[in-house]
Amino acid sequence: MTPVDLSRTVVRAVRCAVEDGELPAAAGVPERVVVERTRPGGVGEYATPVAFQVARTAGRQPREVALVLARRLGGEPGIERVEITGAGFLNFVLAQRSAAELVREVRSRGLRYGYAPDGELRARVVGDAVHRIARSQGLSPAAPAGHAAADLRVAPVARRDGDVVARYGADAAAWAMLSVAPRETPVFSAQLLVQGEDSELFRVRYAHARSRALVRNAARLGFAGEPGDIGADEAPGLVRALADHPLVLEAAAYHRAPEKLTRHLVVTADELLDFQYRVLPVGDEKPSAAHRARLALAEAAGTVLAGGLALLGMDAPDCL
Template sequence: VAPGAPGAPVAPVAKRDGDVVARYGADAACWAMLAVPARETPSFSDALLHQGEANEFFRVRYAHARSRALVRNAHQLGFHQEPGDVDDAPALLRLLADHPLVLEAAAHHRAPERLVRSLVELADALLDFQYRVLPQGDEKPSAAHRARLALAEAAGTVLAGGLALLGMDAPERL
């Protein structure tokens, strides 16, 4: 039985939570519902409204917006992304390489929470990596910067695609 279909084993939203879409917005409510396995009742808190590190939904969207900002800033500095070797981002490279398997497992098991967890990990890795992408101070853009920019852009694309698969918006700016 497909999730959401009549007879599907999906836990209902608790009555105490009321109209979660009206309170938290469609994307945040959807995130909270998809972040838990289908048989578990989702929990809603005001943390969904807070734009900070404690909010995983915000971190994923923020990481996507940061990847787009890095591309815009690089263009202002006069360089663009080019594929190349990046040896200072093993976690980010591993998560990007594993993404097709995560998508396949999430679809096969009808478990969108697997994709949610993967997007959070990817966002955190990108947010840690972002400070090494652009040249600092008087430093000139190098092949390493162009390769790092390509990696950051790829991570942003995966984040946007993951959010879209979950039915959510991936804003260019936050």
């Protein structure tokens, strides 16, 4: 179960609890539930304050609502354990997804890994119409359905920075503009022009290029990537970054916060750059199932980086 799946499962649990009379009919069923990684020292892997949200309309204490939801969610496939902390926070331990399962999903979805499934028909039709109307008025169509695009406050580029596209190039300028919250003024510096590890955009693109180089070099050695199990300690950060990608995309879309995606791409790139040296055979070593699994993981990471850059309007060169 992915974090996005978990969010939808919690929404379904609230709806069913209301329909079955465990929660009052007046209890509001949220369209979306915020699910976040627990903080260091917290309980479980993910947590949500949904019980507080529902309690306001249900006329119940948050902990009462949390107890109802915990009973329902504890039996859901993919959820290993549900615990309640504080006044009503729900904390989840999910059944572990293997690296192989994760890689297979990235492969099957390609650049669309992490995208939400197509919505209900009327939601799509209404959403498309709202977007077209917004375009006709010169407004951004990027806001989620139900949000007025004009409500998004975007700080302009400071006059002192001049023509940033001419100075830094379209992609580097865009990266600087997307790396901070829309309401904050972006910072432009000579670092954007650096083709080295001091540049975040360069690291993201370089990590993608390295994933493609690994695939080419493996082909010369006579093998290709194949999803499989890798050692638990081999790439925990990279596996976690890939697993979190759908949740990051959902949060970035809902909050209209592209900086969440840029930060995540940097984390993914850095993890891949650390992992790359363990992918190919060394010396007289023969390609094994472990090498194929590592290569598939690196290839999946490259796919996520390319897809993320595409969403930001940037390309992902195969060679740098």
